[in-house]
Amino acid sequence: TPYDYIVVGAGPGGLIAADRLSEAGKKVLLIERGGPSLGWTGGNYTAPWLAGTNFTKFDIPGLFESMFTDSNSFWWCKDITTFAGCLLGGGTAVNGALYWFPTTQDFSTAAGWPSSWNNADPYTAKLKARVPGTDDPSTDGKRYLEESFNVMTQLLTPQGYTNITINNNPNFKDHAYGYSAFSFINGRRAGPIATYYKTAVARKNTVYFDYTTVLNVVRNGSQITGVQTDNPLIGPAGFVPLNPKGRVVLAAGTFGTARILFRSGIGPSDMISLVQADPVAGPMLPPQSQWINLPVGYNVSDNPSINLVFTHPTINDYDNWADVWTDPPAADVAQYIKNQSGVLASASPRVNFWRAYSSPDGRTRWLQGTVRPGAASVTTNYPYNASQLMTITAYLSTGITSRGRIGINAGLTATILQNPWFTDPIDKQVLLQGLNDIISTVPLVPGLTMITPDNTTTLTNYVNTYPASNLNSNHWVGSCQIGAVVDENTKVKNTNNLFIIDASIIPSLPTGNPHGMLMSAAEQAVAKVLALSGGP
Numbered sequence: 047t048p049y050d051y052i053v054v055g056a057g058p059g060g061l062i063a064a065d066r067l068s069e070a071g072k073k074v075l076l077i078e079r080g081g082p083s084l085g086w087t088g089g090n091y092t093a094p095w096l097a098g099t100n101f102t103k104f105d106i107p108g109l110f111e112s113m114f115t116d117s118n119s120f121w122w123c124k125d126i127t128t129f130a131g132c133l134l135g136g137g138t139a140v141n142g143a144l145y146w147f148p149t150t151q152d153f154s155t156a157a158g159w160p161s162s163w164n165n166a167d168p169y170t171a172k173l174k175a176r177v178p179g180t181d182d183p184s185t186d187g188k189r190y191l192e193e194s195f196n197v198m199t200q201l202l203t204p205q206g207y208t209n210i211t212i213n214n215n216p217n218f219k220d221h222a223y224g225y226s227a228f229s230f231i232n233g234r235r236a237g238p239i240a241t242y243y244k245t246a247v248a249r250k251n252t253v254y255f256d257y258t259t260v261l262n263v264v265r266n267g268s269q270i271t272g273v274q275t276d277n278p279l280i281g282p283a284g285f286v287p288l289n290p291k292g293r294v295v296l297a298a299g300t301f302g303t304a305r306i307l308f309r310s311g312i313g314p315s316d317m318i319s320l321v322q323a324d325p326v327a328g329p330m331l332p333p334q335s336q337w338i339n340l341p342v343g344y345n346v347s348d349n350p351s352i353n354l355v356f357t358h359p360t361i362n363d364y365d366n367w368a369d370v371w372t373d374p375p376a377a378d379v380a381q382y383i384k385n386q387s388g389v390l391a392s393a394s395p396r397v398n399f400w401r402a403y404s405s406p407d408g409r410t411r412w413l414q415g416t417v418r419p420g421a422a423s424v425t426t427n428y429p430y431n432a433s434q435l436m437t438i439t440a441y442l443s444t445g446i447t448s449r450g451r452i453g454i455n456a457g458l459t460a461t462i463l464q465n466p467w468f469t470d471p472i473d474k475q476v477l478l479q480g481l482n483d484i485i486s487t488v489p490l491v492p493g494l495t496m497i498t499p500d501n502t503t504t505l506t507n508y509v510n511t512y513p514a515s516n517l518n519s520n521h522w523v524g525s526c527q528i529g530a531v532v533d534e535n536t537k538v539k540n541t542n543n544l545f546i547i548d549a550s551i552i553p554s555l556p557t558g559n560p561h562g563m564l565m566s567a568a569e570q571a572v573a574k575v576l577a578l579s580g581g582p
């Protein structure tokens with residue numbers, strides 16, 4: 047069966063695209079390489095203490111930290127060298143779900159958007175109607191493990207910070223702090239899966255195929271005729287054709303979409319040459335005369351982030367989340383199963399804060415802080431109480447100038463080619479300034495001790511020797527950015543009918559963790575695709 051639209055990837059970008067296209071009556075095929083995630087989607091990755099429920103690891107917000115410590119972590123894409131979710135929901139099935147509505151500047155021309163994109167408000171409103179977000183995710187309206195909020199109030203108030211409900215004031219991102227907000231609904235992981243996916247697959251004109259990988263688009267010059275998959279059940283030899291006026295929407299993520307383009311003969315020639323040398327992928331390429339040279343993979347960004355670890359006598363770090371998957375506290379399990387309330391109804395973050403910095407180059411850069419009980423790692427020569435850990439992660443947010451490059455290696459694994467962090471020394475200088483400010487009021491908070499870094503090093507030295515890979519924030523954007531690779535309708539340049547709707551089109555990082563802003567961008571993108579003449 048030929049389709050009007052083939053959407054590749056069921057992450058936040060793809061799910062919003064598939065939902066809005068099918069809502070408009072188009073015949074849509076949504077293809078996802080991974081399997082189900084949440085229990086009601088068919089997911090079955092569960093634990094003995096969940097017997098008799100349909101909750102999986104992905105449903106329960108409190109299991110978030112165990113994503114990084116589980117030995118059976120089948121959900122990470124094995125052919126991408128950074129964390130990326132390869133299952134229904136993509137990153138939003140496994141991420142921390144911190145959820146921020148975009149600021150005005152997130153879609154500004156200064157941030158790299160065409161002027162036709164500057165008013166994101168109507169699209170953010172559409173998103174909000176589907177995923178309202180919450181900063182008190184437990185269904186009983188109580189807050190759990192909130193001790194770090196008090197500690198942060200004592201730390202940040204003397205620095206001039208104001209406590210706000212963050213998503214009520216998206217543009218107030220200077221000296222602002224508040225409770226962490228999430229895309230959870232009714233105490234469960236929700237995001238685009240419980241909303242857009244749910245309505246998209248309920249429509250008769252939507253077909254969903256999972257466990258199916260798109261290898262490349264098939265094209266005749268600039269005209270895409272269909273997609274080549276690895277699944278013979280989907281079409282002859284895995285090929286799925288488009289209607290004559292049909293379109294393909296790539297939504298495979300910053301790394302995944304770039305790889306599909308390379309394998310379709312679109313991108314820098316060094317990347318396509320690696321595909322050409324591959325015995326399986328090479329023969330699928332169009333002839334070299336049809337290669338389309340675009341800067342796919344260049345100018346990507348990710349927030350550089352640095353952890354500071356503290357202890358405070360009031361903090362309960364929930365045993366540093368160590369047994370939360372294998373052996374969680376029975377009372378918390380009972381409470382969660384009963385009505386999705388309690389500690390397990392939230393992911394680990396508790397507090398977020400922002401501050402703006404003017405920089406020596408005249409730009410403004412924003413710092414974002416995320417505070418959680420527990421710590422991913424502790425390096426210290428101090429004796430410390432391991433049940434009282436608290437981590438502040440400081441991200442350099444909007445305004446960073448550093449950029450890197452991603453691509454593929456000879457094995458066609460998607461990977462970082464040039465690290466995107468601190469290529470501009472001013473980014474490092476501003477983040478270091480931010481860290482110094484954060485700790486400037488530690489002496490004013492009785493009992494608060496910074497244990498990593500400890501007194502054997504200076505903060506400057508800590509930052510200078512921070513392992514590059516630990517700077518990774520998992521917020522990759524920009525491998526197919528708007529203006530360079532796609533036009534203002536998100537159409538891949540020099541093609542007639544190939545579009546991209548995922549984090550790869552975002553030209554620079556938004557002011558907070560990106561999935562809220564990305565979903566607003568996806569609402570806007572799909573509206574532009576539907577409005578563009580010439581389609582089905």
Ligand code: 6FA
Binds near residue numbers: 140
């Ligand atoms: N963003 C936030 O806003 N808040 C957070 O707290 C947050 N936390 C994390 C986090 O803890 C981790 C570990 C990671 C990895 C990311 C986090 N992010 C957070 C970032 C956020 O999740 C991402 O920015 C967001 O998910 C990006 O959305 P995209 O739509 O651009 O791409 P995805 O990778 O989510 O989805 C791509 C989908 O395509 C996947 O389902 C994948 O399986 C599928 N796919 C890939 N290649 C394919 C192919 N060839 N064929 C078929 N399907 C394919």
Ligand code: ABL
Binds near residue numbers: 114141416520559
């Ligand atoms: C995000 O936006 C980041 O991408 C994640 O890295 C972050 O989670 C979540 N949000 C929550 O703030 C952290 C975990 O809390 C750490 O335990 C883990 O070591 C780290 O991700 C790995 O990158």
